[in-house]
Amino acid sequence: MYINEIVVYIGExxxxxxxxxDLAASIGMLRFPNFYVRLHAATxxxxxxxxxxxxxxxxxxxxxxxxxxYRFFLAGASIITAIxxxxxxxxxxxxxxxxxxxxxxxxxxxxxxxxLEEDIKKKEGDENA
Amino acid sequence: MKKTDLFVIASIIVFILxxxxxxxxxxxxxxxxxxxxxxxINYLNLTYNMFTPYLTVFAxxxxxxxxxxxxxxxxxxxxxxxxxxxxxxxxxYRGVYIxxxxxxxxxxxxxxxxTVTRISLILIPTVAASVALxxxxxxxxxFQAGSIATVVIVLSIIIxxxxxxxxxxxxxxxxxxxxxxxxxxIAVTSIALLxxxxxxxxxxxxxxxxxxxxxxxxxxxxxxxxxxxxxxLFFNLFEFIAVAFGFTIVFLLLSISEEKVKxxxxxx
Amino acid sequence: MSLEEQVMLFxxxxxxxxxxxxxxxxxxxxxxxxxxxxxxxIDALSFDIAAFLALLSILYRSPILISCAxxxxxxxxxxxxxxSKYFEARDMGD
Amino acid sequence: xxxxxxxxxLTLFAIxxxxxxxxxxxxxxxxxxxxxxxxxxxMYALIYYVxxxxxxxxxxxxxxxxxxxxxxxxVIKKTxxxxxx
Numbered sequence: 001m002y003i004n005e006i007v008v009y010i011g012e013x014x015x016x017x018x019x020x021x022d023l024a025a026s027i028g029m030l031r032f033p034n035f036y037v038r039l040h041a042a043t044x045x046x047x048x049x050x051x052x053x054x055x056x057x058x059x060x061x062x063x064x065x066x067x068x069x070y071r072f073f074l075a076g077a078s079i080i081t082a083i084x085x086x087x088x089x090x091x092x093x094x095x096x097x098x099x100x101x102x103x104x105x106x107x108x109x110x111x112x113x114x115x116l117e118e119d120i121k122k123k124e125g126d127e128n129a
Numbered sequence: 130m131k132k133t134d135l136f137v138i139a140s141i142i143v144f145i146l147x148x149x150x151x152x153x154x155x156x157x158x159x160x161x162x163x164x165x166x167x168x169x170i171n172y173l174n175l176t177y178n179m180f181t182p183y184l185t186v187f188a189x190x191x192x193x194x195x196x197x198x199x200x201x202x203x204x205x206x207x208x209x210x211x212x213x214x215x216x217x218x219x220x221x222y223r224g225v226y227i228x229x230x231x232x233x234x235x236x237x238x239x240x241x242x243x244t245v246t247r248i249s250l251i252l253i254p255t256v257a258a259s260v261a262l263x264x265x266x267x268x269x270x271x272f273q274a275g276s277i278a279t280v281v282i283v284l285s286i287i288i289x290x291x292x293x294x295x296x297x298x299x300x301x302x303x304x305x306x307x308x309x310x311x312x313x314x315i316a317v318t319s320i321a322l323l324x325x326x327x328x329x330x331x332x333x334x335x336x337x338x339x340x341x342x343x344x345x346x347x348x349x350x351x352x353x354x355x356x357x358x359x360x361x362l363f364f365n366l367f368e369f370i371a372v373a374f375g376f377t378i379v380f381l382l383l384s385i386s387e388e389k390v391k392x393x394x395x396x397x
Numbered sequence: 398m399s400l401e402e403q404v405m406l407f408x409x410x411x412x413x414x415x416x417x418x419x420x421x422x423x424x425x426x427x428x429x430x431x432x433x434x435x436x437x438x439i440d441a442l443s444f445d446i447a448a449f450l451a452l453l454s455i456l457y458r459s460p461i462l463i464s465c466a467x468x469x470x471x472x473x474x475x476x477x478x479x480x481s482k483y484f485e486a487r488d489m490g491d
Numbered sequence: 492x493x494x495x496x497x498x499x500x501l502t503l504f505a506i507x508x509x510x511x512x513x514x515x516x517x518x519x520x521x522x523x524x525x526x527x528x529x530x531x532x533x534m535y536a537l538i539y540y541v542x543x544x545x546x547x548x549x550x551x552x553x554x555x556x557x558x559x560x561x562x563x564x565x566v567i568k569k570t571x572x573x574x575x576x
Contacts, residue, residue: 005400012407015452019414022445026421029441035433038425045441049418050448050470057451066401067460073267074460078451080256081466085444087252088470091245092440092477098239099481100433138513142506236491238482256467260549267461268545273468276553280471283561287482291490376558383565384490412496416503423507426530427514435526443533450540456493457543465540465548469533472557476529479564483522489568 008063014056021048035106039093046089054082201319201336204364207272208315208371215308215375222382224393227295236290246288253281257369264365266356271365275372282377291384294377304377311371318363322346408456415449436480443473501541508534519574525563529556 025045032038058078061071100106101116108114151157165173175181237243260267261274285293294300319336325346326333332344340347348359398406419442426438447466454462482489508531515527532555539547 008400008404012404015407015411018448019411019418022418023414025441026418026425029425029438030421035431035437038434038437042437042441045422046444049441050444053448054451057448057455060404060455061460064401064404064455067455067458070460074451074454074463077463077467081447081451081463081470084249084252084256084467084470085447087245087248088474089440089444091242092474093437095238095242095481096433096436096440096477099485100431103484105431105433105484134513134517138510141513142509145505145509238478238485242478253471256471260464268464269549270546273546273549273553276550276558277468277471279553280475280557283557284475284478287478287489380561383562386488386490387569409492409496416496416499419503423503427507427510432520432523432526435523435530439526439530439533446537450537453541459543462540462543462545465536465545465552468549468552469536469556472552473533475557476526476560479561480522480526483564483568489565 004063004065006063007059011056011059011063014059015053018049018053018056021045021052025049034109035100036097036108037110039097042093043090046085046093050089051082051086054078054085058082199337200361200364204271204315204368205319205336208312208368211372211375212312215378218379218382219305222385222390225382225385225390227291227301227381227385228389229295230292231296233290233292233296236292238288242288246284250281250285254278257373261365261369262362265361271368272372274365274369275376278369278373279376279380282373283380286380286384291381294381299377301378301381304374304381308371308374308378311367311369311374314367315364315371318360318367321360322348405456408452411452412456415445415452418445419449432480432484436477440473440477443469497541501538504534504537504541507531508538521567521572521574522564525560525567529560532556532559 021044025041025048028041028044029038032041055078058075061067061075061078064071067074101108102120108117153160257274257278260269260277261271264270264274282294322333322337323335326344329346331346333346334344349357350359351357422438422442422445426435426442429435429438447470450466450469451463454460511527511531511534515524515531518524518527532551536548536551536555539551
């Protein structure tokens with residue numbers, strides 16, 4: 001009989017972690033200086049702030065008997081959404097960062113070394129020579 | 130964003146809020162009543178009510194229950210609008226052929242994006258099919274599922290390149306064929322009752338799926354205790370096919386390079 | 398306190414925190430000096446909203462609302478891909 | 492309590508959509524305008540969600556966030572990015 005409550009409590013802990021990650025990511029998104037630094041905050045926001053709470057919501061839905069039969073639909077769809085997010089979100093930010101660097105839209109400002117830029121310059125030099 | 134922009138936005142928001150406040154106070158005419166009206170109560174009672182099997186529509190969703198008997202007409206008009214748009218784009222691009230290129234390794238975006246897209250090529254159509262086949266139980270239906278499935282088409286055109294779909298066997302003409310199959314399915318579903326009625330020698334309505342007083346035939350709503358939803362299942366399935374392949378045609382044509390189109394349209 | 402009331406109370410406590418973080422994301426999305434900033438902010442915002450919509454469907458006690466979350470997560474990824482393809486390639490079909 | 496939260500959610504989405512629509516009209520850079528209009532329509536979709544119309548949301552998000560930006564970006568790539576005077 002206690003299995004429902006245990007599942008719901010685990011789910012609530014996961015949602016609470018998600019909310020914390022979400023707040024941290026949004027503050028970082030606002031305060032960080034440029035695009036490449038903001039990518040870190042976006043990672044926290046998508047994986048910690050969307051994937052983890054969706055798993056938690058699936059657990060809460062499994063334990064929530066007052067929602068009726070359709071709670072299994074809710075749990076399954078949450079897990080599918082979580083899988084979609086963990087597959088697609090990193091690729092989205094990767095593609096965006098690659099395009100930004102290639103089109104030179106944002107300057108890589110606080111940098112020690114930028115191997116990608118050196119490679120591109122070397123390639124262009126080879127082509128010109 | 131400049132300071133004048135901020136000022137204009139703030140004044141627009143204040144205007145909208147004050148308009149909303151005046152409307153809520155009843156300054157622009159009488160307010161509609163808050164409690165549920167009688168026709169809404171009727172719809173809610175007759176949506177899925179097992180105790181009155183002669184009046185209920187056996188649909189769990191109230192939007193479906195409202196368009197229950199007219200879902201065929203709903204589908205017809207949706208497809209008609211879309212049909213005109215697709216025919217226009219095909220006519221605009223007449224004479225332009227998508228060329229065939231085998232070597233597409235170096236085109237498109239990075240290898241990471243390509244690998245992940247190969248996974249989602251299976252994942253996304255599954256989600257779309259579940260939305261289409263559950264259209265009579267949960268929110269969703271043919272148009273929604275078709276537009277979800279279009280994600281795959283657009284992503285594969287943009288991430289791999291415009292040659293990816295023709296290489297894997299989905300050329301423009303084949304998409305047109307599948308779309309025609311979808312349209313044919315919608316047509317057959319809408320006149321199926323009439324055909325059966327002609328054979329049996331009774332009256333029937335086209336585009337409708339409930340038995341009337343003078344027309345005894347209807348699509349089955351329950352099969353072996355599973356809610357089937359009459360003709361809704363068939364309409365959703367065929368419209369899913371029609372919409373998905375219609376969008377495929379549009380995006381395949383849009384992705385052709387501009388020089389090629391100019392050559393055909395200007396030189397004739 | 399029953400399990401139902403306790404879950405509802407928990408969601409009520411979480412709700413304003415979500416609203417606060419949405420506001421911050423939206424400020425970045427509107428302000429964002431370059432286009433990638435805006436798109437990145439919309440990206441993170443929409444994935445978080447997808448999680449929040451699932452939570453709302455528990456709060457409103459209507460589980461069938463969940464299918465919107467899947468659609469939102471899928472299409473925002475597509476928006477990323479369009480914008481980056483626009484900047485990276487010479488032609489959208491290449 | 493639930494009503495207050497729901498109303499504040501609606502207010503946030505509605506005000507954001509007004510701001511995004513204004514910026515999409517004013518913007519000279521058409522790619523940026525497309526992104527702003529995507530924000531505006533996503534906010535409208537969420538308003539529909541809160542008002543319990545999931546069918547509309549399922550149509551509105553694909554068409555306004557997915558298909559219209561795709562078509563517009565295809566077309567902008569074939570013409571010009573900046574709006575003339």
